[in-house]
Amino acid sequence: MNSSLIREIADAGLTGRGGGGFPTAEKLRVARASRARLIINACDGEYGSVKDQWVLEHHLAEIEVALAALHTELGNKEFPLLAVHRGRTSHLARAFGRADEVHRTASPRYNFLRPEVMAVPARYVSSESSALAAFAAGADARPVHRSLPLAEAGTTTTPARGSVRVPPTLVLNAETVWRIAQIMAHGASWFRGSGSAEAPGPRLVTVWGDVPRTRVMEAAAGDYIADILHSANAGPGAVSVDGLSGSWLPAAEDRVWQERPPTLGDRGVGVLRVLRNDECPLDRVGDLLRIGVNESAGQCGPCMFGLPALLNDWTELRAGRYQRETLIRHVLTVAGRGACGMPDGVSRMVASAVDVFQADLDAHTRGSCVRQVHPNQRVAS
Amino acid sequence: MKRAAVDQQAVPPGYVVVELDRTLCRGFGACAGFATKDVRLDEWGYPVILQSSEIIVNKATAKAVINHCPVAAWKKKRR
Numbered sequence: 001m002n003s004s005l006i007r008e009i010a011d012a013g014l015t016g017r018g019g020g021g022f023p024t025a026e027k028l029r030v031a032r033a034s035r036a037r038l039i040i041n042a043c044d045g046e047y048g049s050v051k052d053q054w055v056l057e058h059h060l061a062e063i064e065v066a067l068a069a070l071h072t073e074l075g076n077k078e079f080p081l082l083a084v085h086r087g088r089t090s091h092l093a094r095a096f097g098r099a100d101e102v103h104r105t106a107s108p109r110y111n112f113l114r115p116e117v118m119a120v121p122a123r124y125v126s127s128e129s130s131a132l133a134a135f136a137a138g139a140d141a142r143p144v145h146r147s148l149p150l151a152e153a154g155t156t157t158t159p160a161r162g163s164v165r166v167p168p169t170l171v172l173n174a175e176t177v178w179r180i181a182q183i184m185a186h187g188a189s190w191f192r193g194s195g196s197a198e199a200p201g202p203r204l205v206t207v208w209g210d211v212p213r214t215r216v217m218e219a220a221a222g223d224y225i226a227d228i229l230h231s232a233n234a235g236p237g238a239v240s241v242d243g244l245s246g247s248w249l250p251a252a253e254d255r256v257w258q259e260r261p262p263t264l265g266d267r268g269v270g271v272l273r274v275l276r277n278d279e280c281p282l283d284r285v286g287d288l289l290r291i292g293v294n295e296s297a298g299q300c301g302p303c304m305f306g307l308p309a310l311l312n313d314w315t316e317l318r319a320g321r322y323q324r325e326t327l328i329r330h331v332l333t334v335a336g337r338g339a340c341g342m343p344d345g346v347s348r349m350v351a352s353a354v355d356v357f358q359a360d361l362d363a364h365t366r367g368s369c370v371r372q373v374h375p376n377q378r379v380a381s
Numbered sequence: 382m383k384r385a386a387v388d389q390q391a392v393p394p395g396y397v398v399v400e401l402d403r404t405l406c407r408g409f410g411a412c413a414g415f416a417t418k419d420v421r422l423d424e425w426g427y428p429v430i431l432q433s434s435e436i437i438v439n440k441a442t443a444k445a446v447i448n449h450c451p452v453a454a455w456k457k458k459r460r
Contacts, residue, residue, distance in 0.1 A: 145402035145434070147458060158404050300403040301427035333423050336433060339404045 005073055006032070009180060011188035013200040018173030019046065019245060020341075021199060021267030024180070031074055031151040031170035038070060038080040039136060040115060042174035044088070045127030046269040047243030047291060051204040052174040053088070054216040056095040059178045061102035064112035066181035071113050074170065082115035082174075083132050085122040092117060124244065124295035128340045130155060131297075133169035142297040143340035175204055196221040199266035209274040210235035223264045225249065226257055229274065237275035238356070242268045244288050244295075245345030247352035251277060280371045282318050282360050285353040289314050292346040303343040306334035310350055320364045327354065397443045398458040400435045401428060405454035412455060415445040 010025035018041055031038075040063070042052040055063070067080050084092065096114075103112055118136060120126045126141035130150055135141035139157045144166060146155045154168040172180075179201060183191050191201040199221040208214040211234045219228050225239070236252035246269075249262050256262065264270070275281055289311045296303045313327040327350070334347040354361070363370045392398055401412075408426035419436040420428045430436050435458065438446065447455045 143404070145404050147400060147456075158402065160405075301406055301408050301425055302403070302423065305425040305427070306423075333429070337403065337427075337429070339402070 005069055005184070008188050009183055012183045012191035013188075013197075014176070014179055014183060014191065015199045015266070016173055017175035017179065017203055017270070018171075019242070019267065019269040024172070024176055027151055027170060027172075028070075028073070030149060031168065034152050034154075034168035035075045036151045036154075036168035036170040037076050037078050037133075037136065038067075038074055039118070039129075039132050039169060039171045040067075040080060040082045040174050040177050041127060041129070041132060041171050043083055043085045043120065043127035043132075045085070045124055046245060046271055047124075047288065048208050048240075048273050049206045049243070049269050049271045050208075050214065051206050051216045051270060052084075053091050054204065054206075055174045055178050056082075057091050057098070059181070060095045060099040061106075061112070062181035062185075063174065063177045064099060064103070064114055065110055066177050066184060067115060068111040068113040069184065070177070070180070080113065080115040081118040081132075081136055083118045083120055083127065083135075085127065086119045087122050089117070089119060123297075124291065125297045125340055125342055128342070129169075129171035130166070130340065132171055133166050134164065136169065137164050137166045139164035139166070142299060143338075143342075145339045194220040196266055203264070203270055205264065205270040205272055207232040207234060207272045207274070209240075209272075210237050210276045211274055219264055219270070221264055221266045225262045225264060225272065226252075228264065228272065232272075232274075234272075234274040235277060237277040237279060238281045238284075240271075240273040240275070240284065240288070242271050243273070244292055244349060245269065245341065246271070246349055248281065248285070248349070248356040250356050251275075278371055280360065280369055281353070281357050282314075282364060282369075285350065285357070286311070286314050286318055288349060289346065292342065296342065297340075300338045300343070302334050302337035306330060306337075306343060307346060310334065310347065314350065317361065318364060320367050322361055322365050324354070392437055396437050396439055398435050398437055399443045399446055399455050400458045401430065402454050402456070403427075403434060405452050407452050407454075409451050411449040411451065412446045415449065416442050420446075 006025050006028045014024040015021045044052040120141045128143045130144040131141045134144050144155045144157050151170045154166045157164045195201045202218050205217050205219045211232045215232050238251045239249040241247050293307045293311050309330045331347045331351045334343045360370050410422050410426050413420045413422045423429050
C-alpha cells in the first residue's frame, strides 16, 4: 500500500485544497526524500472559511487513517500536528469524540494515527505554511523566507527572530488529507470522476453572507458558481470569492452570468460570500483591505507600505476621488513581493474589484452609489 | 509549494544567483546602486526585481550587493 500511495495520489491528480492548488503527490515525493515533518492545516485562515472545521467534525476518523499511512510513508518520527487557530477550538472535542466512535465500531480494524493539536495565534498570516512550520519549531508564527521549498529543505527564521532552524516540513490542508483518505478507499479513477483535468475530484466550498445559513458544500472545479449559489438559496448580490486571496463577481443582474457564466476555479480555498443586494461592494472591498493591513506580519516592505497605500487609494476612490493610475500602480508594486502570498492575494483582489465594479466606481465618482444612497448625498440633502 | 524561481541551468558561466530575504530588507537601497540593471527601488525604497526574490548577476556585482547591504538581506543562493 505505502509505496504505491503516492502513485495512487498522482494518478488521482489531487491538488492542495488550501488555496495554492499544488499537486499533492509532487509535494509528497519531495517530503518523503527529506523525511519532512507533517502538519495538517485546519486553521480556516481565509476570511469566512469554515470548511476545515467541517472536515474535522465529519471526517476526522478518515483523516486519521490517512495519517497513519502518510506517517509511514514520510518516515518522520515526530507526531503529525493538527494546526487550528487559537480561540477556534470548540469543535475539536466533538470531532475527536466522533472519530473515536467511528474507530471503535470499525470492522475490520484498521490503523489510524491521532495528530497532536497545535493552537496557533489567530492571525491571517499565521496559518501560512512557513509560519506554521516556524511555530512548530518554536519560533513566532510568521511567514519565513525560503530559499528552497519548505518540504524539501526547511528554512531558518531571521536573526531578529532568533535564527531558529525550521526542519523540512510538509503542510497539507485538512481537506487535502481527507481527499487522500478517500483516494485510498475508492481509488484514483473514482476521484477523477469529477472536477477538471487540472484539478480533478470533489472540493469543498463555504457559502456565507446573504444565505439562509452558512453552508459547506461539495462542489468541483468547473462547476457553475450560479448553480452552487442557487443550491445555497443565496441572494442576488455581488460575490466575494476566496476573501482576501481571491476575486469578485458582480451581482446576479450583470450580463456576465448569462454570457460567460463564472465557474469554480482549479485553485482557491473555496469561499463564496454573497453580499446583500443593498450593500455597497466598494465598502466590502475596503473591509477586506483593512483586514489585510491589520493582519500583515509587518515584515516585508511592500506589504508594510503597499497595503496601507492601497487602502488609502481605495478610501479616496470610495469617496469619489478615483485615481485609477495610482491604484493600479500600487497593485502592481505590491504583487509578488512578499515572503508569503498575502500581499499578492490582496492586491489581485483589489484589481479584480476595479474590473468588476466599474459601474459602482463611476457612480461614486459622480457622488452617488448604485446600491444605496451615498453618504455624501445624504449629507447634501 | 513554491517552485524554484530561477532555473539553475539558465545561469551563465561567471554569474551567480543572489536572493533577497524580504523579511530582513529595510529598504536601505544600496543594492540598487550596484545592480543597476537588475534592481530598482519602489516608492518606499524597497527593491523591485524581475524574478520573485532572485537576481542573476556577475560575481563582482554579487559581492557588492551582498557585502553592502546593512541588514544582510542578500545572500548567494546555495544552489
